Amino acid sequence: MRAESxxxxxxxxxxxxxxxxSLPQGGQLPSEKQMEERFEASRNTIRLALGMLRNQGLIVxxxxxxxxxxxxxxxxxYATRSRGGPGGFxxxxxxxxxxxxxQLLSANSDIAPRLRVPEGTMTVVRHLHRFxxxxxxxxxxxxxxxxxxxxxxxxxxxxxxxALEVLMDHGHRQVGYVxxxxxxxxxxxxxxxxxxTPGVPVLEVHRTDYSEDRPIRxxxxxxxxxxxxxxxEHGDLNAYHRD
Amino acid sequence: MRAESxxxxxxxxxxxxxxxxSLPQGGQLPSEKQMEERFEASRNTIRLALGMLRNQGLIVxxxxxxxxxxxxxxxxxYATRSRGGPGGFxxxxxxxxxxxxxQLLSANSDIAPRLRVPEGTMTVVRHLHRFxxxxxxxxxxxxxxxxxxxxxxxxxxxxxxxALEVLMDHGHRQVGYVxxxxxxxxxxxxxxxxxxTPGVPVLEVHRTDYSEDRPIRxxxxxxxxxxxxxxxEHGDLNAYHRD
DNA sequence: GCTCTCAGCTTGTTGGTACAGGTTGAGTTG
DNA sequence: CAACTCAACCTGTACCAACAAGCTGAGAGC
Numbered sequence: 001m002r003a004e005s006x007x008x009x010x011x012x013x014x015x016x017x018x019x020x021x022s023l024p025q026g027g028q029l030p031s032e033k034q035m036e037e038r039f040e041a042s043r044n045t046i047r048l049a050l051g052m053l054r055n056q057g058l059i060v061x062x063x064x065x066x067x068x069x070x071x072x073x074x075x076x077x078y079a080t081r082s083r084g085g086p087g088g089f090x091x092x093x094x095x096x097x098x099x100x101x102x103q104l105l106s107a108n109s110d111i112a113p114r115l116r117v118p119e120g121t122m123t124v125v126r127h128l129h130r131f132x133x134x135x136x137x138x139x140x141x142x143x144x145x146x147x148x149x150x151x152x153x154x155x156x157x158x159x160x161x162x163a164l165e166v167l168m169d170h171g172h173r174q175v176g177y178v179x180x181x182x183x184x185x186x187x188x189x190x191x192x193x194x195x196x197t198p199g200v201p202v203l204e205v206h207r208t209d210y211s212e213d214r215p216i217r218x219x220x221x222x223x224x225x226x227x228x229x230x231x232x233e234h235g236d237l238n239a240y241h242r243d
Numbered sequence: 244m245r246a247e248s249x250x251x252x253x254x255x256x257x258x259x260x261x262x263x264x265s266l267p268q269g270g271q272l273p274s275e276k277q278m279e280e281r282f283e284a285s286r287n288t289i290r291l292a293l294g295m296l297r298n299q300g301l302i303v304x305x306x307x308x309x310x311x312x313x314x315x316x317x318x319x320x321y322a323t324r325s326r327g328g329p330g331g332f333x334x335x336x337x338x339x340x341x342x343x344x345x346q347l348l349s350a351n352s353d354i355a356p357r358l359r360v361p362e363g364t365m366t367v368v369r370h371l372h373r374f375x376x377x378x379x380x381x382x383x384x385x386x387x388x389x390x391x392x393x394x395x396x397x398x399x400x401x402x403x404x405x406a407l408e409v410l411m412d413h414g415h416r417q418v419g420y421v422x423x424x425x426x427x428x429x430x431x432x433x434x435x436x437x438x439x440t441p442g443v444p445v446l447e448v449h450r451t452d453y454s455e456d457r458p459i460r461x462x463x464x465x466x467x468x469x470x471x472x473x474x475x476e477h478g479d480l481n482a483y484h485r486d
Numbered sequence: 487g488c489t490c491t492c493a494g495c496t497t498g499t500t501g502g503t504a505c506a507g508g509t510t511g512a513g514t515t516g
Numbered sequence: 517c518a519a520c521t522c523a524a525c526c527t528g529t530a531c532c533a534a535c536a537a538g539c540t541g542a543g544a545g546c
Contacts, residue, residue, distance in 0.1 A: 001317030005499060031526065042501045047527090055298050055441075056428050063527045064508030167341040179475045183426035183446045183468040185299045188255075198298070201468065203426045225426040225444065232475050274496065285531045290497090306497045307538030461545060489546075496539070502532080509526070516519080 007048035009084050010039050014049065018069050019059055023097035029059065029067040057226065070197065100139075101127040102157040106144075111143055114208050115215045123144040124155060126163075131191070137228070140221035148172055148216055163217070164209070172211045180206040180233075183225065194224040201225040250291035253282050257292065257333070261301055261312055272302065272310040300442035300469065313440065343382075344370040345400040347389075354386055357451050358458045362431050365389040367398060369406075372436070380471070383464035391415055391459055407452070415454045421451040422475075426468065437467040444468040 002014075017023050030038065035046045050067055053059045061067045103125040107110075112119040123143045130138045134189055142163065152166050160166060164174050186194065186202045194202070202222050209217040223230075247255075260266050273281065278289045284434040293310055296302045304310045348354075355362040364384045373381045385406065392398055392450060395409050407417050429437065429445045437445070445465050450461040466473075 033526085044502080048499080051294075061527065062508085064510085066526065092536085105492060112343065178478070181424060181446070181473040181475075182471070183444045185442055199428055201426045201428065203424070228425070230424040232424075233419070240505075250529075276496085287532085288530060291529080293497095305538085307495085307540085309496060453493065487546100489544105490544090491542105491544075493542085494540090499534100499536075501534080504531080505527100506529075510524090512521105512523090513539085514519105514521075516517105 007045045008052070010035075010041065010046065010049035011052040013039075013148075014053060015056075015058060018053075023069050025069050027069050030070070030108055030201075031066060053084075054197075055199040057197065060197050098129055099126060099157065099159050100129045102155075103127065111218060112233070114206070114218050115143065115145055117145055124149050126154065136222045137194075138221050139190070140219055143218040143220075144216070167211075167216055172213075172216045174209045174216065175212055177207055177209045180232065186222070190222055194222070195225055203228055203230065205230070249282075249284055250288045251295070253284065253289065254295040255280075256282075257296060258299075258301060261296075262382035266288075266312050270312050274309060274314070298442045300440065301378050303440045332349075341372055342400065342402050343372045345398075346370065348386075350386070354418060354461060357449070357461050358386065358388055360388055367425050369397065380437075381431070381464050381466045383462055386461040387459070406439055410454075410459055415456075415459045417452045417459065418455055420452045424473065429465070433465055437465070439467055439469075446471055446473065448473070 002236070014023075014029070022031065029035075029050075032043050032046050032050070035041075036043055039046065047066065048076045050059065050061065053119070054061060054067075058070055059067050060070050105123055105125050107115060107117055107119055107121045107123050107176045109119055111123065112121065115121075115123070117123075123145055126142045126144070128142065130140065144154060144163075148167065148170070153160050154163060154166055182204050183201050186196055190196070190202060191198075196202070202225050204224055205219075205221045205223070207217075208215050209219070210221075257266075257272070261369065266272065272278075272293075275286050275289050275293070278284075279286055282289065286312055293302065293304065297304060301313055303312050303313050318405055320358055348366055348368050350358060350362055350364045350366050352362055354366065355364065358364075358366070360366075369385045369387070371383045373383065387397060387406075391410065392471070396403050397406060397409055410417065424446050426445050428448065429439055429443070432437070433445060434441075439445070445468050448462075448464045448466070450460075450462045450464070451458050452462070
């Protein structure tokens with residue numbers, strides 16, 4: 001078993017052919033039966049190799065159709081975090097945000113410390129689904145301490161243009177935030193919501209918004225890893241006017 | 244085939260048991276033979292289920308030993324990006340940075356636009372390997388326009404305490420930066436360098452440092468997804484003194 | 487007591503077979 | 517001509533068998 005196993009060799013060969021472009025993007029791979037002959041291996045071995053490529057996000061497989069070369073970068077949406085207007089740190093390139101569900105929840109040990117409220121404090125949770133073009137871009141949950149949003153449109157099961165503006169109108173102006181980013185493989189539920197092909201990780205962003213006094217919002221967002229590029233700017237970059 | 248397939252059922256059952264903690268972290272799963280009996284399925288079917296869990300990063304498999312529950316969060320290293328001293332935006336929690344290789348390279352179409360130099364311009368590339376404790380934390384490549392680093396220690400194959408300080412001493416003070424973050428599955432080479440188990444994605448950060456005049460450095464860093472949490476702070480958070 | 491061998495466990499790899507169910511296009515039928 | 521059927525392909529799932537190779541501990545041999 002010292003030597004590289006057969007299916008890994010086959011995967012490597014196919015990977016090279018894909019990356020070199022012998023097989024064009026979106027193009028169809030030979031059928032498993034054809035590959036059996038080409039590589040002189042059993043269908044089982046071929047399928048192991050194809051499974052590797054699928055898990056690496058290089059191909060997608062369609063039952064009854066065949067295996068296809070995956071578009072390497074389907075489309076990338078930028079989420080730029082930079083100093084905007086007063087209290088505004090926006091995501092201009094991601095649109096199509098819709099409210100999925102509104103929920104009342106008592107803060108658990110994961111939520112409470114970040115919002116700086118006692119465990120068990122009631123919070124309003126707004127679950128959002130954000131589309132980018134015709135693709136699913138992200139799912140997020142925004143947690144608001146109950147006392148901050150009572151009597152505001154955020155308590156209603158309706159879309160809200162800008163939640164931060166609503167909070168500002170009620171005396172809670174955002175003056176800063178902390179983002180924590182991590183990456184991991186999606187849960188099956190997320191894979192289905194974000195329409196992820198196997199082998200695509202997710203980017204999870206935990207954002208805490210602060211007013212001068214206290215945390216005013218916590219947003220957990222999960223992005224499809226293959227269609228998001230997150231961008232942060234810090235410092236004095238006025239001279240550059242980045243396109 | 245409408246119904247959920249057998250191996251997916253088995254994977255779901257095991258996943259639930261892992262997440263509920265019936266199987267402790269680091270604990271060993273029953274052997275494949277035992278699972279054959281428990282689930283009344285063939286070894287092949289069991290292995291398909293285990294393969295799913297492995298690709299989701301929930302278990303690791305050791306030949307001759309068995310399958311083990313993966314530590315969900317082995318250890319997390321924070322890389323905080325916040326306004327530090329003059330020109331300093333550091334990563335206090337990641338240490339053990341060593342120079343792997345020094346290279347002269349002409350800027351390609353990926354590098355040149357970000358450094359705002361013509362394609363083909365010579366750049367000095369410093370490949371770094373960063374350990375965190377006894378684990379491999381990240382690999383990175385820093386690109387410097389040749390004319391900026393000529394005659395500085397950055398041209399020498401030696402470790403440098405703080406590259407930004409060296410640049411500052413030669414008249415190029417960092418005043419800001421732009422970070423671009425994305426996530427993807429590792430290349431086989433990265434998986435081996437970072438000692439990644441299957442099913443662990445990487446976080447890739449492209450950072451461009453600017454002086455008042457021009458981009459002075461480009462750093463591509465690849466972090467092991469299971470041991471990094473990236474953190475950004477923006478705005479006025481003085482009142483909070485986050486621990 | 488110490489070391490060394492090896493049987494017996496484990497997972498990894500490869501071969502085979504069979505059938506289910508999606509997809510397509512040729513050919514038939516109205 | 518249009519719709520429909522169906523054979524022939526495709527991948528997905530499930531089973532069986534065999535051998536390779538890593539690992540461990542019991543027991544033999546020193």
